[in-house]
Structure formats: structure tokens, C-alpha cells
Amino acid sequence: MYESRPNDMHPFWMPFTANRDFKSNPRLMVSAKGMHYRDVDGNTILDGTAGLWCVPLGHAQPKLVKAVQDMVAQLDFAPTFQMGHPSAFELAERLMTYTNHRFGQVFYTNSGSEAVDSALKMALAYHRARGDSTRTRLIGRERGYHGVGFGGMSVGGIANNRKTFGSLLPGVDHLPHTHNLEKNAFTRGEPEYGAHLADELERIVALHDASTIAAVIVEPLAGSTGVLVPPKGYLKRLRELCTKHGILLIFDEVITGFGRLTTPFAFDYFDVEPDMVTVAKGLTNGVVPMGAVFSKKHIYDTMMQGPDGIELFHGYTYSGHPLACAAALATLDIFEEQKVLEHASSLTSYWADAVHSLRGLPHVIDLRNLGLIAGIELASIPGKPGARAFNAFKQAFADGILIRTTGDIIALSPPLVLEKSHIDELFGKLAAILKTLE
Ligand SMILES: Cc1ncc(COP(=O)(O)O)c(C=O)c1O
Numbered sequence: 001m002y003e004s005r006p007n008d009m010h011p012f013w014m015p016f017t018a019n020r021d022f023k024s025n026p027r028l029m030v031s032a033k034g035m036h037y038r039d040v041d042g043n044t045i046l047d048g049t050a051g052l053w054c055v056p057l058g059h060a061q062p063k064l065v066k067a068v069q070d071m072v073a074q075l076d077f078a079p080t081f082q083m084g085h086p087s088a089f090e091l092a093e094r095l096m097t098y099t100n101h102r103f104g105q106v107f108y109t110n111s112g113s114e115a116v117d118s119a120l121k122m123a124l125a126y127h128r129a130r131g132d133s134t135r136t137r138l139i140g141r142e143r144g145y146h147g148v149g150f151g152g153m154s155v156g157g158i159a160n161n162r163k164t165f166g167s168l169l170p171g172v173d174h175l176p177h178t179h180n181l182e183k184n185a186f187t188r189g190e191p192e193y194g195a196h197l198a199d200e201l202e203r204i205v206a207l208h209d210a211s212t213i214a215a216v217i218v219e220p221l222a223g224s225t226g227v228l229v230p231p232k233g234y235l236k237r238l239r240e241l242c243t244k245h246g247i248l249l250i251f252d253e254v255i256t257g258f259g260r261l262t263t264p265f266a267f268d269y270f271d272v273e274p275d276m277v278t279v280a281k282g283l284t285n286g287v288v289p290m291g292a293v294f295s296k297k298h299i300y301d302t303m304m305q306g307p308d309g310i311e312l313f314h315g316y317t318y319s320g321h322p323l324a325c326a327a328a329l330a331t332l333d334i335f336e337e338q339k340v341l342e343h344a345s346s347l348t349s350y351w352a353d354a355v356h357s358l359r360g361l362p363h364v365i366d367l368r369n370l371g372l373i374a375g376i377e378l379a380s381i382p383g384k385p386g387a388r389a390f391n392a393f394k395q396a397f398a399d400g401i402l403i404r405t406t407g408d409i410i411a412l413s414p415p416l417v418l419e420k421s422h423i424d425e426l427f428g429k430l431a432a433i434l435k436t437l438e
Contacts, residue, residue: 003030005040027397032059035415035422037402045397048426049404050415053223053255054286057334058415064287064330071326080108080320088320091328095294098264098332102273104297108290108320112254112280113147115291116217119276120151121314123215123248126299129306132246135214136171139204139247143177145224146217146252146278155217158225173208175200175218179228181377185366186359187229188352194231198238201245210245215276220266223255226409227368227375235272248275248299254291258282259335259416261371262345269371275299285331290324344372344416347423354427355412361434363388374412376430381438392433401429 009023028040035058037045050056057064071087078085092106107122109115120138127135140146140155147153153162154169157177162168176197184191201216220235222228242249256266257279263269267277276299280291303311318324335341348371355367355374368375381388389405396403404411410430414422 001030003040034058034060035418044400046401046422046425048396048402048412048414050282050413051286052281052404053260053413054281056259056282056416057285057331057338057340058417061285061330061334063334064285064327067326067330068287068323071322075322078322079317081315084320085322085325087322087325087329091320091325094329094332095292099277099294100268102267102296103277103294105295105300107293107295108316108324109280109292110289110316110318110321110324111147111291112252112278113149113152113291114316115254115278115280115293116146116155116252117149117151118314119250119278119293119295120155120215120217122276122293122295122299122303122312123250125312125314126248126302127214129302132211134211135246137208137213138169138172139175139201139213139216140172141175141177141218141222143179143222143225143228144174144217144219144252145222146219147254171212173204175204175216177222177225177228178231178234179226181366184231186356187368188356189370190229190232192232195233195237197231198234198241201238201241201247205241205245210247213245213247215248215250216242217250217252219252219255220270220272221256221261221370221373223373223411223413224406226377226406227370227373227411229368229370229375230270235270239272239274242275250274250276250278252278254278254280255413256371258331259341259344259371260373260413262341262348262416264335264341283331284324284327285334287331288321288324288327289318290321290328338417340416347418347420348372350420351423354423357427358431358434361431363434363437372414372416372418374410376410376412378408378410378434378437380408388437392430392437395433395437396429399429399433401426403430 029037030040031038095106109118138155142157144157146156154172157174178194178197183193251274261269275296277294284290352369355369363378365379366377378388386407389408393405
């Protein structure tokens with residue numbers, strides 16, 4: 001058991017981390033159960049972020065633990081190139097049922113980033129298979145996050161994630177983001193202003209011509225850039241425009257998939273059907289890495305019409321790993337057996353009240369919520385963007401709550417199995433921190 005501090009922290013080059021700052025004052029988790037982590041000093045920390053948005057069922061669900069233990073003893077690994085194993089097929093069937101058969105096929109990956117790059121490649125391959133091979137452009141959105149592969153980075157719209165890494169993919173353009181504090185600050189749920197921003201796709205089409213555009217990819221609700229809730233009607237409009245111009249619409253549901261908005265997927269919540277969906281995180285409750293792309297049946301069917309042989313030259317050694325399949329099947333069981341979505345739905349108005357109770361506290365310039373998500377935007381310390389929220393994060397950890405920050409925005413996304421008492425603790429402690437924050 002790893003219960004003590006490591007001797008030397010330098011060999012691990014940590015991802016998306018201020019390595020020097022962290023290693024001078026580390027936050028080390030050693031165990032987790034239900035709604036809580038325990039750190040190396042024995043402190044209990046309430047998980048206000050479901051890990052990294054990926055533990056909707058809470059930690060150490062016994063059925064999930066057992067499913068993975070059983071599978072590793074039975075089938076530790078089997079390839080899915082030119083062979084397979086039953087649980088990968090069973091999971092695909094279960095997932096398609098979970099989408100209400102709106103989608104026909106699942107392609108497995110190991111992460112959200114891989115799911116995004118896979119979906120982009122599938123969009124290009126699909127158009128080519130239809131004889132429409134001039135459709136090679138990919139359209140993302142400013143402030144979008146689609147992981148860290150070259151495809152995802154290119155369609156993503158976060159300057160810090162892009163600027164160090166060269167010219168990225170050619171032929172990419174971006175829709176404007178929908179964040180507007182002047183019009184929408186302190187909105188409960190979906191903001192009224194901004195559906196017209198989807199019409200910017202017409203401008204992009206006019207510039208490049210529809211015949212050159214393969215796909216548009218957006219997060220239905222942008223999580224990583226600070227909880228940007230889509231304006232009312234925005235996603236429907238985007239769907240209409242994509243259909244009008246023969247462009248595939250991809251929803252990146254790596255964060256919103258598996259109940260975050262209290263429906264199985266965001267496309268259920270907004271009642272808008274994309275052509276492809278990328279998922280990861282909650283798919284296995286974060287227990288084993290796994291991502292996936294859901295595709296409409298017509299996309300798969302088109303790809304199956306070429307000459308005999310391999311239809312898509314793409315895949316990962318661990319696509320459909322047996323342990324990941326076991327974890328995902330158990331996750332779906334638990335969602336159903338414990339009526340997790342019903343429970344989450346019963347908490348959304350209590351959650352929204354708690355979020356908006358922070359109005360008027362020092363530094364708070366916006367509060368946003370949807371499902372069991374909150375965005376708390378703080379005014380920046382002049383000349384030090386991100387510092388105020390990061391200080392809040394450190395203080396929160398010391399006070400026993402896990403929050404997440406991006407720039408000066410605090411994002412909350414707790415496990416969906418939380419109770420009202422957890423909401424009280426989370427927002428009670430956060431309010432106290434905001435009152436003392438520099
Ligand atoms: C919308 C979205 N897409 C893709 C990713 C990348 O997923 P991963 O970190 O599993 O590669 C994330 C991660 O937060 C995400 O939020």
C-alpha cells in the first residue's frame with residue numbers, strides 16, 4: 001500500500017501542473033471512498049469535482065471494484081484487432097441501448113483526447129468514402145477543450161494549450177465562444193442571449209465553402225474553460241446549419257456524458273442529435289481509462305461499402321480493453337440499480353440555490369449552473385490572471401474540499417451520488433474562503 005510520502009518527487013513530470021510549486025508543497029491522495037478522498041496526512045477531503053469530472057458514482061463502488069478484479073483474473077488482455085472478446089461486444093450493445101439507439105456503433109479509445117482525434121478522423125474518412133473527399137476542414141470553437149492530441153488541440157480554442165506546439169493542423173477554423181458576462185451574468189441555467197452566435201457558421205461556410213468542411217465539433221456545455229452553458233436555442237441552430245450544409249456535427253461529451261446534466265447525455269438534455277459523440281471519464285467511473293466514439297449508423301454503413309478488408313485504418317492496442325469493458329458494464333449497472341440520475345435530478349434546484357447563494361461575496365463576478373455543475377467566476381488580481389482562483393483552490397484543499405480552477409473560474413462537478421449535506425459543506429466552506437481571499 002502506498003500510504004507515505006515518496007522519497008523523490010522529481011522523476012514524475014506531472015501533467016497540467018505547476019510542477020515546482022506542487023513539489024514544494026504537495027497534495028497527495030492515498031485512498032478514496034464514496035464522496036471523500038483521504039490524503040497522506042490522514043485528512044478527509046470532500047470531492048467537489050468527481051476527481052477530474054470522471055467519478056459520477058463516487059469512489060470505490062463495491063460492484064465496480066469486484067467487476068474489475070474478476071476480469072483481471074479471467075482475461076487480463078485480449079487484442080481487438082482482427083479478434084475480440086465478448087465483453088467488448090456486450091458493452092457496445094449496452095451503450096447503444098443507453099443512447100436509446102440514436103447511435104448505431106461504438107469505437108473504443110483510451111481517453112477523451114483519443115476519442116476526439118478518432119471522431120475527427122472518422123469524419124474525414126466518411127466523407128471520402130462517400131466520394132466527397134474535398135471535405136477536409138474541421139471547425140471547432142474558441143474556448144473549446146477537446147483534449148491534447150494534435151486534432152483536439154487544433155480544433156480546441158485555448159491559447160495556452162496551443163501556442164507552444166507549432167502550427168497544428170491546417171484547414172481548421174473556429175466559431176466564436178458564447179461567454180458573455182455583460183448579457184448573461186448570474187443566469188440560473190441556460191442563458192437567454194447568444195443563440196445567434198451559431199449563425200457564425202454561415203460566415204465560415206461563406207468563407208471556405210461548405211464543400212470543403214467535414215465537421216463541426218463543440219462541447220454542448222464547455223467544461224474545462226470554465227463552465228460555459230450554451231445559450232437557449234444555440235445547439236439546435238448549430239444542428240440545423242450543419243444539416244443544411246452537409247457538415248457532420250460532433251458533440252464532445254467527455255464531461256457531459258454519463259449524467260452530469262442529470263440525463264444520460266447532454267444531447268438528451270438539449271434534445272439535439274449530433275452525428276457523432278465522444279465520451280470518456282464517466283464511462284468507466286474513472287476506474288480504468290476508456291474513451292469512445294458513438295457514430296450514427298449511416299456513417300458506419302457508408303464505411304462498410306468499400307472493397308473487402310480493413311475499412312478504417314485506425315485503432316489503439318487497448319481499444320476495448322477487458323478491464324475497461326468490465327468497469328463500464330458495472331458503471332451502467334450501477335447507474336440503473338441505484339437510480340443515480342433520478343437522485344441527481346432531485347438535487348438540481350437545491351444545487352442551483354447553493355451556487356447562487358454566493359452572489360454578493362467578494363470577487364464574485366458571475367455564477368453559472370446546469371445539472372450538477374457550477375461555474376464561479378472571480379475578478380482577477382490585476383497582472384496575475386488565475387492567481388486568485390488558484391489561491392482559493394489551495395485554501396479549499398487545506399479546508400477539506402476539492403474544487404477545480406481554470407483561470408479565475410472555479411468549476412464544481414461533484415459525484416452525482418452526493419447528498420444535501422455535502423452541498424451545504426461545499427458551499428459553506430467556499431463562501432468562507434471567498435470572504436478571506438486576497
Ligand atoms: C470536453 C473534453 N474533451 C476531451 C477531453 C480530454 O480527455 P482526456 O483527458 O481523457 O484525454 C476532456 C478532458 O477534460 C474534455 O473535457
